[in-house]
Amino acid sequence: MRATLRWAHSDLRTHRGEALFIVLATAGIVASLLLATALFGYATNPWQRIFTQSRGAHVWLHTVGPADTARLSALDGVESVAGPYATESVTVSSRGTRATVELRATPSRPSVGRPLLTSGHWLDPRRPDGVVLENRLARALLAEPGDTLTLPGTTRALTVVGTADSAEPRYRPGEQPGLVWAPPSAVRDPGGRVIGLRLKDPGDTDYAVQRAVTVLGAGAVGEVSTWQQARAEAQGDNRLLGQVLGLFGLGALLAAGFAVHGAIATRIRGHLRDISVLKAIGFTPGQVVRIFLLQHVAYALLGAVAAALLTQALGAGVPGRLGDAVGVWQGLPGHTVSLLAVPVGAVLFIGAVTGLAAWRAGRVPPVPVPGGTGAPGGRLPGVARRALGPRLLGLRLPPALVLGSHKAFTRRPRTLATVGRLALPLLLIVVAMSAWTTIDRFHTSPERLGLPAALTVRADRGLSDTATRALLEHENGVRAVYPGVEVAALVPGQTATIALRGLGTHDDPYPYALAEGRPADGPDEAVAGQGLLDLLDVRVGDWVRMTVGDQPQILHIVGRSIEPENAGRVISTSLDTLRENDPRLAPTLYQLRLRPGADPHQVAAALATAGHGHLDVHTVTNPADGLSPLRAVIAGLICVLALIGLIELLTAIGGTVREGERDLLALKAIGLSPRQVTAITVTSTTCTAAAATATATALGLPLSHWLINTQGRTSGIGAGIATTPSPALFTLFITAAIAGAAALSTLPATRAAHHRSADTLSAVA
Known part of the structure; x- marks a missing residue:
């Protein structure tokens, strides 16, 4: 155990940056998944709670003119009925704000569709002008118990005596009138009636509506609203935010798993001799596997615990909808289970991909196989030898450029794996940029998106x-x-x-x-x-x-x-x-x-x-107004994905530098300077980053369009809303990826190029 801990400590000192990035990336992934869970709970639970506590009606029918609504209670599948209530459509004003509302004559507090009071009291027969407002309408009017509502164009006035929650469709300015419960005497000019049906089986909603319309007559029914519509509206943008967070969180978790797998596989290739020595002095294959497994599971566990603690302690304090969602989620019955299950699931996934890569370390033989890690030192491919000549394909190219690009793509399976792992977080960044651009287009060009x-x-x-x-x-x-x-x-x-x-x-x-x-x-x-x-x-x-x-x-x-x-x-x-x-x-x-x-x-x-x-x-x-928190979410996810990409990039640089040690003597022997040797490694890394960026762009654009248009189609808006990021943004993205790869590889490549001959000989011995 002491030897295992010493190895892990030595490896941690050598790869501090990589360990830090793994911890931060895991923390970001787990935090995004926890926020997604909170948003899903926030989107569904409040409406469901109100519907259950108020014994909400599954169907509300607005009728015009005389209609025999008494026959509805005898329909098959109808458990109970609310109403009918006489209604009047009016405009009310409070503190300079106007709203179209439906005055509903409610002689007594109903048992079906029962409003849940949040402030004030219920209607009092001694107050013929007293009304109760639905909460969303009250917030829009800035009204509270004791305030007076005027009816513009008339001398009428109403007094707010209470506010209440309801599971019916909520007030939307210019689209859905607000709901006001009023005494029958306050409804002076009824324009219709409304009746609610509570069903024995909510799955029979469509059939119940059809039967009700047949009984009343199509000409008597003005509008039908169902519980599914009210629930979908109540969930609104919160569910979309949860879907986005969940999608990117899972994608980032997959990318992080691949990055950890690649890091361990590259480290194993670079430490074959050390692993063989460990086995020679008595380490079993299982102990070697545990060294890598426990080390990276510890990193993932640290990041997951940090994310869970921060989300639990500070999540409710985040301003805006995310903070509200976390606050509601923390009060739900399944909160503790989710708070434990999400981090545990993330750690187990990272542990699984870590174990798969570490298993290869356990198979390393006690005696190193010569030449297993690269081509024999001093032998250069034919293309490389011709590159050192004066001309190649009629162009005078620097030898470092040709050798570096050749080095990047010599080992096809390994190169493809590296490009694929690096392309995954970059692809998700392209999708995130497309989502950001689409939201921005809703704000800047609403006329092109139906407004x-x-x-x-x-x-x-x-x-x-x-x-x-x-x-x-x-x-x-x-x-x-x-x-x-x-x-x-x-x-x-x-x-x-x-x-x-x-x-x-x-x-x-x-x-x-x-x-x-x-x-x-x-x-x-x-x-x-x-x-x-x-x-x-x-x-x-x-x-x-x-x-x-x-x-x-x-x-x-x-x-x-x-x-x-x-x-x-x-x-x-x-x-x-x-x-x-x-x-x-x-x-x-x-x-x-x-x-x-x-x-x-x-x-x-x-x-x-x-x-x-x-x-x-x-x-x-504008639907984009409700998606404003999504911008901050996307920005945070891009940072997490950039960390994952950085882990993979550092892994690729380390592998390239270690594999280049075998060719270092040959390159110096043929006259290349340390600067040219450095340029070979930088060029190799840059070519790998360029290939990953090109792959991410080629796959990310159609994927982002498909995802955004699919979301638009399922929400009813329709496909055709996806927007491609601007050329300037793409240029910045590509430049940052390639230039960042070149900059990160310069320092380790320079150090490797200035190694002494004795160091290089020991590395290849």
Whole structure:
């Protein structure tokens, strides 16, 4: 044991930098995997907890006009019913912020879909103007118990008496109205009713929706929302962050395993004589294997423990969503198991690849085999001998350049393994750069990713269409105004609702971002999001039939648009097309494109002031806003991957220097100076790094496009959002990889070139 520890200590002193990089890389990998686990728990658990505690309804049906909702409780598979509750759509304002909300007449606290109070108290019959706000709506309005909400354009006012969590779809400005529970007396102009169905089997949701719509009649159902939609929306970007962290964490763990395997294999080749001596003095093959195995498992264990302790102690203090996710995750029942399982799994994986490489050390014979590590000293290949001549292929090339490049690719299996191990972390860096560029493109060019409009405006009944458009076009920052309507439509089979949107006119069409097909510029033509195509199992070129109230609408899908809203479940056409079926249809919203340089918030404030309370103006939500934490995550992952690449690069440099000791005497004998000998090693390392960088770029670009577009397709936005990093960024990446390899190899190559002849003779003896 003492000899084993002395060997390990000696090896640690010789390879301090490599040991430090292994510890840091392992810590980064384990930390990223722990954060991914926290984000997955944060994305799923809060909504699931609320849904369970509130006995949430699996289906919510919004009806228009009279409908016999009492028959729904008798449907097969329905366990219990919430409501029906009368509803009224209004706009409320608090502290200068406006929001469209649904006032829900709730005479008593429901048992199904029961709101979970977080502050204040429930509705009091003695307070006819008291209301309870859903938490996300309350945060948007900066409202808390005791505040007063005004209804612009009226003399009505509501008092907030409490806030509550709900498992229903949450408030999204301009898309999903906020939920307000109110006494029946506060709902003065009901526009419909809502009823919730709690099912015995959540898997029968689609069938239950179909049966409910059949019972009520398609014309009576205005909108359907299900628990799957609410859960997917609640998970939102947190799940995406977890997927990105998990994907890169696993990729980095694989790269680190290969790097450790390569480091041990290279070290074994360079210490064959030492290992033989160990065996000659009595070390068994198992003891030799344990030396390498325990040493590298100790490095991995140190990094894993450090990552677990830092994540546990400081993770909740990270500002933003990551800190919130860790804080919630630490309170979940499976937190302790995950905190132990992830580091243990990472250490076991690194131990497995370490044992595989160390097993080769145990097979080294006690008597070294001459010439096993390289070509006999002094013999140079034919290409090398010709390179020392005055000309090669008509070009006068420096001998160091030719010899170095030849040395890099002489041993094909070993060279390919080295290039592959170095290319893996570089490939993941290319993928990370592509993800960063795609997020940046959402911010800088939203119109190319389905967000040409910066503001959404809704006018109340006090303004006509003509007056509204004149008011909007008069604002200096507005470049174009597109009138439109958006209604909920029942899909064929009546199992779900989608958003049917009519924007722009034939003369002034809305500039959709198309990824496939062509614009909808003819009668009954439309473009659809990926989520709708997947939901209906249709493709571009198909005709689809949907129902708006009791009015059927048949449209020809001629293109696929990049659609970031409503999970891509949107079919869009022009307002003129919708007016062909209903000439009385009037615009209910206006999408505004702004002039270059115009600030959306300033324009929104100016329009709200000019509208004198008749305009409800919202900035269009950019999906990239929720992905801001991803930039910091990507930057950290790039650092971890760079550490792994550095480990592999140092391994390759060490192997090249040790293998070059056999040729050192021959190179000096034919007249090469120490500087030229140094250049041979630097050139060899640079060629290896260049080959790895070229491989990473050639494979990383298509892989990153596939991964990003696959994520876009599964989220409903659709493929076609992946962006290639700029040439300047690629040039910086390639230059840093190749120049870094050359710089790192210069010092050890210089030391090796100045070795004394006696040292070299002892090395090859």
